[in-house]
Amino acid sequence: MKWNIKNLKFDNNVILAPMAGITNHSFRNIVSQMGACLVYSEMISSEAIIRNNKKTWDMINNQDENNLVIQIFGGNKDTMAKSAKLICENIKNVSMIDINMGCPVPKVAVRSQAGSSLLKDKNKVFEIVNAVVNAVNVPVSVKIRAGWNNDNINCVEIAKTIEKAGASAIAIHPRTREQGYSGVADWNLIKQVKEAVNIPVIGNGDIKNIYDAKRMLEETKCDAIMIGRSTIGNPWIIKECIEYLNNNKEIEKPNYKEILDMLVYHYNLLKKDTSIRKAILDIKPHALAYLKNIPNTKELKKELALSKTEKDFMNCIEKLYNHIENLI
16 A cells, blocks of 8 residues: 655555664664564664764664664653754664654653653643754654543644644554553544544554454554564564555465574674674563464573573574474
């Protein structure tokens, strides 16, 4: 399905959601290979950007992506605008800047007065979005939640404010900040937001398979879907959704060997971007997720989780390859 965000034109409408600690360069690379039309970075502190924090810049300082959305968070309009401008000036091929107004984590939403806490102040939403829009020459999107809590579900009003402030797209995860990631995402709120604004709306939340993806598009009429947690250990879901939505085709699931090959490939990508020590730490949550659908791997998962050196890690991988031979 063809659609666009201002000058950005897409042949499919499947997007990788931003996830802290997950959507680093290596994982975005994998998901891009699966065909995602846009991939979002981990959320980036606007304060850290303007203070020239090396660790923060390293999170986004990769020059080989052409479908990258960099997501920033913060509660000060001037800082947000300045950080967005610096990012666009220093990072090649940034497709879009996204403003995080959905993060429920206390240190962001409460202590920093950023993320989902901004949903409580419509005027501040307008000021921040408008400042960022005026600071950059790429489209600006905003990711929001349903509201702060069940007594304050105001996503439609916030969406209208975001559009008025000049944003080019809105992504909505229809849970409240209070819900976090529990309960059920209320897709009807995505529909309400879509009906209330004229800019593209991206639906996010509870897409676990190709049928969920199609149902969200049909029920809400949103322009695109955004998949987050379901991609961890299963980046193939992106390709599956694209094939199903574009061609009504169900493709085969990866076999056990393909899963292990991807795990090793993912580790090697991480190793290119960072130290071996950090690559081993970073691959572990992904590895456990990759192994979720391979039976009888409980002890090997424990061994992998405890591995501290590359030798330990690769020994465990070799055992896993031997293990799946007995399953086939």
